[in-house]
Amino acid sequence: MSPALRHVAARFGLALSCLLPAAALAQGAKPVPLKVGFVFVSPVGEAGWTYQHQLGRLEMEKALGSRVVARHVEGVAEGPESERVIRDLAQQGVQLIFTTSFGYMEPTLRVARDFPAVKFEHMGGWKTAPNVATYNARxxxxxxxxxxxxxxxxxxxxxxxxxxxxxxxxxxxxxxxxxxxxxxxxxxxxxxxxxxxxxxxxxxxxxxxxxxxxxxxxxxxxxxxxxxxxxxxxxxxxxxxxxxxxxxxxxxxxLTAVTHHWGRFYTGVAQSVLDGRWSASPAWGGLKDGMVxxxxxxxxxxxxxxxxxxxxxxxxxxxxxxxxxxxxxxxxxxxxxxxxxxxxxxxxxxxxxxxxxxxxxxxx
Structure with missing residues (x-):
């Protein structure tokens, strides 16, 4: 398997457990949940692009339980409004933000420059930064x-x-x-x-x-x-x-439908942040891994x-x-x-x- 494929497999895979800091384990401290935010371009509704991303968010929450706390903002227009929403999430202490529309690319990058400790995942774009990764599907x-x-x-x-x-x-x-x-x-x-x-x-x-x-x-x-x-x-x-x-x-x-499935990916990304192994690298899915x-x-x-x-x-x-x-x-x-x-x-x-x-x- 090529290094690129190994990287994608790692991003999609799920770790068996969350690695906690040694000091926290020694003191018996309860781990602080990862705050995760999602920015949606349209209302969630009952079907469609945003609905599938929402299903992915819910699957992530179910898989990781108390280790994550997630929220979403829906119906966010591309452009200045999206930058305001993304910035607001970062200011509220959200540590991992998924921006799920192509037109969010530049706003995501601008906010990321001001919040280097926050991890950003942008759907569909091609520009990255030290704390901005991209993801897409074939x-x-x-x-x-x-x-x-x-x-x-x-x-x-x-x-x-x-x-x-x-x-x-x-x-x-x-x-x-x-x-x-x-x-x-x-x-x-x-x-x-x-x-x-x-x-x-x-x-x-x-x-x-x-x-x-x-x-x-x-x-x-x-x-x-x-x-x-x-x-x-x-x-x-x-x-x-x-x-x-x-x-x-x-x-x-x-006749049939071309459906999108984000849950496994969102869970894997959140787990990688919890484990301290997240990296700002692109990820691709498709028929092979069930994303499409x-x-x-x-x-x-x-x-x-x-x-x-x-x-x-x-x-x-x-x-x-x-x-x-x-x-x-x-x-x-x-x-x-x-x-x-x-x-x-x-x-x-x-x-x-x-x-x-x-x-x-x-x-x-």
Whole structure:
């Protein structure tokens, strides 16, 4: 195993016990719990991006018990408001802070400079500091599988994608979904509507309806609420939700869902702080470690499609297959990969649509 993989495994693994200072053990002192804070970009709700992070927080609390005391602040807008909230948590003595949205990167770094003793974990960014680590998941692995399902299930050959901001994580998901669709149906098309917002239920719903009117009979999304999936259900089309299993909201239309699971990671990070072994290094998860999973398939998905998707998922998890591999061409005909596998740096720098995605890439 490479040093990088050993490091990731260590960050995800759980220690068997918390190591206490020798003096505290000798005196029989009760250990002081670690104060942990979470900053959420949208309301927790009952499903979605923030809901999954909240489930991860609760799993961490259950696993570590009295060794941690956690709190969260929800619905925090990116920008000045997020810096105020992060700074407030640090001033209140919170020792480990998870900032769970891409736009929190610079505010996290600014606060971290003023509180060098506090540990910060930022979701989705790339900048670090001595007390700031980043974490992310290869969501595109699940997106590719979702596209494979959509490509086999769509009758029109067109799927719709409701997207938040054109940041690398979202672009990767769009392209992976399109590649999965085209693997199942070489003529498939993916249409995208950009929101330039993470959480705006009314606009998410309108975007999904627009995509249905453009011929999409499968809707997916990268937005924080359940609105796009509920709109798809109302319109009588299929859906593949993101973040959470939303079967309760789309019992007829949900084919599966790309779900996120943060509990093991959050527990491992908190344990590493308790043990005094935390380090400001990036961590990545994916299908292999269960951070990204597919929800159960709807009975309408044929057994051969289920078998195909599960086999491809196992191939991705084992490293036999990579979603961004082989010859990859963008939707303007330019070759982006001649063969082999695309490395993480190239995936993270995507600023184009792959073949099959309709329309011009948005200018930022």
């Amino acid at each position: 969501f595109y692995e699940g997106r590719y599988l979702a596209g494979l399902v959509a490509g086999r299930m769509s009758k029109t050959g067109t799927a719709g994608y409701v997207a938040g901001f054109p940041v690398p994580e979202v672009v990767q998901g769009i392209n992976a979904f399109a590649l999965g669709m085209r693997a199942a149906n070489p003529k498939a098309q993916l249409r995208v509507v950009w929101l330039n917002n993470w959480f705006d239920p009314a606009r998410e719903r309108d975007a999904a309806v627009t995509l249905v009117h453009q011929g999409a009979d499968v809707i997916t999304h990268h937005s924080a609420s359940t609105a796009a999936v509920q709109a798809a259900e109302e319109q009588g089309v299929m859906s593949i939700p993101y973040h959470s299993d939303m079967r309760s909201l789309a019992p007829k239309g949900q 999973q597919l929800a159960p398939f709807h009975p309408r998905v044929p057994p051969d499609v289920v078998a195909l998707v599960r086999a491809r998922g196992q191939a991705i998890a084992s490293g036999v297959f990579h979603p961004f591999s082989g010859r990859i061409v963008d939707n303007e005909g330019r070759q982006r990969l001649a063969g082999g596998e695309m490395d993480e740096a190239a995936i993270s720098a995507m600023d184009y649509y792959v073949e099959g995605v309709v329309g011009a890439f948005p200018k930022r």
